[in-house]
Amino acid sequence: MSEIIEVAGFGVALDRAYDGAGHFWISTVGPARARIGMDALGVETSGTIAQLAFLPVGEHLKRGDAFGSLEAAKFVGPLTSPLSGTVTATNDAVVADPALVERDPYGAGWLIELDLADPGELSNLVAGSQPIRVWFEAEVEDYRMQGVLAE
Amino acid sequence: MAELRIVDFGRVSALRSQTLWHALAYGVSAGGPPTLSFMRPSRPYVGLGYHRHMEEADLAACADAGLPVFRRMVGGGVVYLDEHQQFFQICLPIAAVPRSREAALRRLLEPAVAAFRAVGVPADLDADGEIVVGEAKICGHGAAQIDDAVVVVGNLIERFDHNTAARILALPEDVRGEVIRLMERYVLATPADPAAFRAAAIDAYAEALGLEPVPGALSPYEGERLSELDDRFRSPDWLRGPLRPAPQRSQVKIRAGVYVDWSVERAGRAS
Numbered sequence: 001m002s003e004i005i006e007v008a009g010f011g012v013a014l015d016r017a018y019d020g021a022g023h024f025w026i027s028t029v030g031p032a033r034a035r036i037g038m039d040a041l042g043v044e045t046s047g048t049i050a051q052l053a054f055l056p057v058g059e060h061l062k063r064g065d066a067f068g069s070l071e072a073a074k075f076v077g078p079l080t081s082p083l084s085g086t087v088t089a090t091n092d093a094v095v096a097d098p099a100l101v102e103r104d105p106y107g108a109g110w111l112i113e114l115d116l117a118d119p120g121e122l123s124n125l126v127a128g129s130q131p132i133r134v135w136f137e138a139e140v141e142d143y144r145m146q147g148v149l150a151e
Numbered sequence: 152m153a154e155l156r157i158v159d160f161g162r163v164s165a166l167r168s169q170t171l172w173h174a175l176a177y178g179v180s181a182g183g184p185p186t187l188s189f190m191r192p193s194r195p196y197v198g199l200g201y202h203r204h205m206e207e208a209d210l211a212a213c214a215d216a217g218l219p220v221f222r223r224m225v226g227g228g229v230v231y232l233d234e235h236q237q238f239f240q241i242c243l244p245i246a247a248v249p250r251s252r253e254a255a256l257r258r259l260l261e262p263a264v265a266a267f268r269a270v271g272v273p274a275d276l277d278a279d280g281e282i283v284v285g286e287a288k289i290c291g292h293g294a295a296q297i298d299d300a301v302v303v304v305g306n307l308i309e310r311f312d313h314n315t316a317a318r319i320l321a322l323p324e325d326v327r328g329e330v331i332r333l334m335e336r337y338v339l340a341t342p343a344d345p346a347a348f349r350a351a352a353i354d355a356y357a358e359a360l361g362l363e364p365v366p367g368a369l370s371p372y373e374g375e376r377l378s379e380l381d382d383r384f385r386s387p388d389w390l391r392g393p394l395r396p397a398p399q400r401s402q403v404k405i406r407a408g409v410y411v412d413w414s415v416e417r418a419g420r421a422s
Contacts (some may be wrong), residue, residue: 045251051202051226053393069201069393073280074226075252075294076201095396148251 002106007133008140010040013106014132017125019082023139025106026082032119034083036067037110038101041139045148047072049098054079054090054112061085063121067112083121085114155362156186157353158369165196168232169221170380171369172240172302176224178373179242180298186242186367187356189349195233197319200226200293205391209321218319221384222392225293225304228404231319235310236291237345239263239352242302243360256280256294259303262355263290267307269351270343279407287339288406307348311340320403326413333405 004011016027023042027035038046054068061067066078067087090112094100101109116122126135143149160171168190175186197213199205199222208229213220218231232238241259248255260276267274267282267289274290277283282290282305292305313334317327357364369377383389402412 045253047251047253051395053202053395056394071200071202071226072252073256073294074200074292075256075296076224076226077252077296092396143250146249146251146254148249148254 004106007136010044010136010140011106012040012132012136014129016106017122017127018132018135020124020126020135022080022082024079024082024111026122026125028122029113032116033088033113034085034116034122035110035113036082038105039136040105041136041143043102043105045143046070047075049101050074051076052079052095052098052101052111054095055087057087057089059087060117061087061114062117067114079111081114082125083114084117086117087112088115089113152361152363154184154365154367155353155357155360156184156367157364158186158188158367159349160188160190162193162234163190165192165194165219165232166221166381166384167377168192168196168238169198169223170377170384172238172242172304173224173297173380174369174373174377175240176242176295176297176300176302177376178370179244179302180300181372183370183373184365184367185244185247185360185362186240187353187364188240188242189352190238191236191345192232192234192238195231195315196221198223198230198232199390199392200228200230201295202226202393202395203229204395204397206397207321208319212318216315216318220390222390223293223304224297225295225302227291227293229320230291231312231316232306233312235308235312235340237307237309237348238304239306239349240302240304241356242300245296245299245301247360248301252294253280255301256292256303258359259294259301260292260305262359263292263305263352265355265359266348266352267341267343269355270347272341272343274341277407281407284339284341287337289339289341307343307345308338308340309342309345311338313338322403322411323413326411330403330405330411333409333411337406337409
């Protein structure tokens with residue numbers, strides 16, 4: 001089980017890396033395979049998730065491509081892949097019960113797994129305890145400055 | 152002051168009442184100006200929210216009634232749309248809207264509320280993000296990020312056919328009456344002057360966004376995208392929608408917080 005610490009009022013798991021732009025976490029589950037999920041700030045700012053859909057297993061993605069879509073409050077948006085690769089698994093449990101992403105974003109609420117096309121892309125992610133804390137605090141502050149998070 | 156492009160398409164085909172504003176969204180994503188658009192379908196049809204299963208519509212009833220079915224890229228449910236609804240859409244580059252979906256939606260619906268009020272409809276934006284008068288929803292809205300643009304759509308409902316709106320839903324016959332009863336209570340038409348509503352919406356969005364309204368039209372790029380969208384929206388693959396398992400729940404949403412759920416044999420307002 002991952003240790004979740006609180007950063008700026010949100011739970012953050014420090015045993016994985018983060019996509020600085022999209023609020024996804026990335027956990028390696030093999031030498032060239034990654035599991036991807038949404039972090040707590042991404043969940044909070046999405047609103048109540050009503051629907052999720054993913055590309056089928058076997059689809060090839062480039063970094064920045066949509067690996068699926070999310071709907072909250074009738075707002076549909078893409079789930080943008082932080083890495084290039086081939087979809088090897090999708091989490092049927094969150095498709096059936098999107099609230100699982102909100103209840104357990106770092107565990108059972110994972111989204112997809114990819115076989116990585118370029119493991120070197122992992123170096124673009126935010127990783128390590130202190131960089132994650134600094135980045136996450138800055139992100140929360142940015143959202144609060146925009147007035148979209150309560151103080 | 153930067154431009155708010157205003158495009159009033161008037162009365163258009165059912166298909167074009169969807170594909171035109173999707174084309175504008177691709178144009179805004181590609182660098183076009185923020186755009187407020189209007190149109191009205193020339194005939195009734197059925198719209199599917201992006202994630203909805205086709206089977207959530209009663210396709211046989213739609214065919215019997217001669218209602219085409221189109222899937223849109225914004226969210227929401229299976230809805231009945233017709234010529235008594237004035238559609239509007241506001242489309243901005245994604246960088247111009249809050250990063251929070253919920254905040255973006257509220258920011259882009261508030262001017263619509265102001266427009267309703269300007270034409271004498273005492274509208275509010277409630278805690279669920281619905282535009283309401285009292286407890287009744289008066290505007291069917293949805294939103295999407297389409298490439299690098301965000302679009303929020305809504306409608307002024309001048310008349311609403313609750314019976315047909317219920318008939319096009321795939322429901323057990325014994326709950327259809329309850330769906331109609333709740334629709335009549337929670338979905339309300341507000342027969343305001345559509346020209347006055349359009350003028351008020353232009354003023355409200357221009358003021359809220361700090362933009363200068365300028366009449367405009369589709370760009371050549373958007374015209375190309377429109378042709379592609381016309382084909383896409385008529386294709387069986389698009390109509391089938393994204394890959395999803397069959398729905399497990401047996402319920403239909405009337406408005407935010409109000410459902411008819413026949414799997415547990417109850418109906419009413421959930422809190």
